[in-house]
Amino acid sequence: MDFSLSEEQLMIQQAAKDFAQSELMPGVIERDDSQTFPDELVRKMGELGFMGMMVNEKYGGSGLDTQAYVLAMEELSKVDASASVMVSVNNSLVCWGLETYGSEEQKQKYLTRLASGEIIGAFCLSEPEAGSDATSQKTTAIDKGDHYLLNGTKNWITNGGRAEVFLVIAQTHADKGHHGINALIVEKGTPGFEIGPKENKLGIRGSDTHSLLFNDVIVPKENRIGADGFGFKFAMKTLAGGRIGIAAQALGIAAGAYELALQYSKQRKAFGTEISNHQAIAFKLADMHTKIQAARLLVYQAASDKDNGNDYTLSGAMAKLYASDVAMETTVEAVQIHGGNGFVKDYHVERLMRDAKITQIYEGTSEIQKIVISRSIIKD
Ligand code: CAA
Numbered sequence: 001m002d003f004s005l006s007e008e009q010l011m012i013q014q015a016a017k018d019f020a021q022s023e024l025m026p027g028v029i030e031r032d033d034s035q036t037f038p039d040e041l042v043r044k045m046g047e048l049g050f051m052g053m054m055v056n057e058k059y060g061g062s063g064l065d066t067q068a069y070v071l072a073m074e075e076l077s078k079v080d081a082s083a084s085v086m087v088s089v090n091n092s093l094v095c096w097g098l099e100t101y102g103s104e105e106q107k108q109k110y111l112t113r114l115a116s117g118e119i120i121g122a123f124c125l126s127e128p129e130a131g132s133d134a135t136s137q138k139t140t141a142i143d144k145g146d147h148y149l150l151n152g153t154k155n156w157i158t159n160g161g162r163a164e165v166f167l168v169i170a171q172t173h174a175d176k177g178h179h180g181i182n183a184l185i186v187e188k189g190t191p192g193f194e195i196g197p198k199e200n201k202l203g204i205r206g207s208d209t210h211s212l213l214f215n216d217v218i219v220p221k222e223n224r225i226g227a228d229g230f231g232f233k234f235a236m237k238t239l240a241g242g243r244i245g246i247a248a249q250a251l252g253i254a255a256g257a258y259e260l261a262l263q264y265s266k267q268r269k270a271f272g273t274e275i276s277n278h279q280a281i282a283f284k285l286a287d288m289h290t291k292i293q294a295a296r297l298l299v300y301q302a303a304s305d306k307d308n309g310n311d312y313t314l315s316g317a318m319a320k321l322y323a324s325d326v327a328m329e330t331t332v333e334a335v336q337i338h339g340g341n342g343f344v345k346d347y348h349v350e351r352l353m354r355d356a357k358i359t360q361i362y363e364g365t366s367e368i369q370k371i372v373i374s375r376s377i378i379k380d
Contacts, residue, residue, distance in 0.1 A: 003300070005071070012053075012068040016075035019048060024080040031206040032351050035198065037082055042162070046117015050076070050087050055095050055115035059107055062115075066241075066303040070248035074296075077252025078259065081355040082206030084252065088245035089158045090114060094121030094167060097183075097238040101226045110165050110185060122163035123242075124154040124212060125235050131155075132368050134169075135178040135232060139214065141170035148172070148184060148224070150192075150217040158362070160210025161195055164188045167225070168214070169235050181231035185223040192217040203354035240313045242363045244302045247319035250327035250359035251295050257327075257334035257352040258288045264347070265337055281337055288330045295323040314376040321369035324359035331356045 005013070023044060031037055045051055053069045055061020069091060076084040098111045113119045130136040139152025150170055157166075166186045173180030186193060196211035225234055262285055265276035275281045298319040305312035331353035335342035342349050360366045 005067070008064070009068045009071055012064060013071040013075060015048065016050070016072035017078075019045075019050075020076050020079040020083075024076065024083050028080050028206075029345050029348070029351070031080075031082065033205075033345075035200070035205045035208070037086070037162075037206040037208070039162075041083065042086065042120065043117065045083065045087060051090050051117035051120065052095050052111075052115025053087075053091050055091075055099055055111065059099060060112040060116040061095065061099075066244065066306040067300065070244065070251075070299050070303045073245055073248035074252035074255060074299075077249040078256030080206065081249055081253055081352075081358075082204045084249050085158055085204055085207045085246075085358075086120065086162075088242065088249055089123055090117075090120050092242040092245040093123035093238050094165065096241055097123070097167060097225065097234060098185075100237075101183075101230070101234055102185075103222070105222065106185060106225070114165060119164035120159055120162060121165040121167065122157050122159040123238070124157050124166050124168040125239075126155050126157070128153060128155050132365055134235065135181075137169060137171045137181055137232075139168070139170040140174075141168075141172045141182050141184055141219065143172055144218075146221055148182070148219045148221065150184065150186065150214045150219050152214050154212040154214075156199065156362070157210055157212055158207060160212060161198055161208040166193075166212065168212075168219075169231050172231075173229065176229060178232040179229050181235075182228065183225040183231040183234040184219045185225065186214075186217065186219055190217050190219070201358075203351070203356070203358050205354075239363055240316050241306060243316040243320040243369070244299065244306060244312065246359055246363045247295075247299045247302065247316065247323040250320070250323035250356065251292065251299050253352050253356045253359065254288075254292050254295065254323070254327040254330040257331040257349050257356075258285075258292055260347070260349055260352075261285065261288070261334040261337040264341070268339075275337070284333050284337060288333055291326045292330065295319070295326040298322050314373060317364070317369040317372040317376075320359070320363070321366055321373065324356070324366060327356035327359050328353075 049062035052061035057063040141148040194213040199209040302315040302319040334349040
């Protein structure tokens with residue numbers, strides 16, 4: 001078993017680290033406060049190739065592997081998880097879904113612009129009454145011959161206000177259950193498509209999250225991804241890879257908080273010595289370091305499964321389940337190590353703690369990951 005990274009992977013890791021420190025760190029607290037993220041920063045992430053990392057170069061992507069992608073996700077997430085969720089959704093859900101299952105026309109029309117970061121995309125599965133229970137789609141896409149008529153509401157959509165292209169999951173044949181669901185590409189500005197107000201969130205506050213409303217929206221038939229009724233499988237297969245990206249995000253949040261806590265503990269003095277010399281703090285650091293490395297290995301294993309053509313549903317779910325728990329646990333401990341300073345925004349760890357929580361919720365809650373994992377191990 002070889003854990004070493006290639007020259008190219010190390011280069012991507014360093015590029016993401018440099019970008020995070022020089023471009024994402026300045027203003028990260030203000031962006032969290034104001035719930036904003038400048039277009040300029042998104043454009044820069046696109047220019048550096050972070051928005052279509054795994055997309056083939058012929059479609060404007062960087063042509064990298066999943067391992068390089070998770071390395072970049074970890075580094076970006078150490079500093080700004082609002083930036084990294086934009087990267088994750090655009091890469092693993094939107095670009096990967098289109099490249100793997102889209103038609104050549106769809107790739108030429110949408111993927112090339114999404115992969116270069118010229119525009120960004122959103123993945124629209126969740127609804128007011130269909131979050132974890134994703135087969136219960138209430139949004140309808142009625143077949144009208146040459147087009148679908150789309151009606152319904154989607155909730156908690158990442159990139160909702162910023163995206164130009166939306167992959168929308170909707171029910172076409174209610175009598176067929178999840179076999180009657182379709183995935184449609186919907187462009188911003190299509191008549192009847194309205195973007196609801198921005199959610200005021202606990203964490204990843206720089207990332208914009210919206211409800212979407214569809215009222216008799218006409219979507220051409222050529223915008224359906226895959227065969228009629230493939231939409232639910234499309235969503236599940238896409239999310240299986242998406243969960244590796246979110247696992248890497250959780251890992252980065254944990255590692256970012258740990259690095260800050262380690263540094264702080266070597267400077268802050270109490271009872272006549274640096275607090276890292278107190279066993280109460282040193283043992284916390286030991287636990288954090290060990291758990292982060294275990295999470296990292298699970299993330300790498302899932303990435304390696306995807307890169308080697310193995311099934312990654314189980315390894316991706318395990319990586320997300322574990323890394324998100326480690327993110328939550330580690331960030332809480334990082335605040336504790338910082339004491340009163342940890343409760344103050346300037347020290348970053350309270351923001352990382354708030355950001356960590358969503359990794360246990362989106363792209364399948366921890367409870368959903370346990371369903372996926374337990375079904376997989378019982379079936380084998
Ligand atoms: N790959 C391929 N097919 C899959 C699959 C996978 N990983 N997982 C399930 N399927 C298929 C099943 O084989 C089945 O198809 P068949 O009937 O043809 O065999 C079909 O999907 C339905 O599967 P189940 O019978 O297992 O369905 P279920 O109702 O028991 O639920 C579930 C399955 C795994 C719980 C699923 O509903 C689920 O993943 N829920 C969570 C949804 C989720 O992750 N939402 C996140 C929203 S997106 C987001 O957060 C993005 C963002 O903005 C950050």
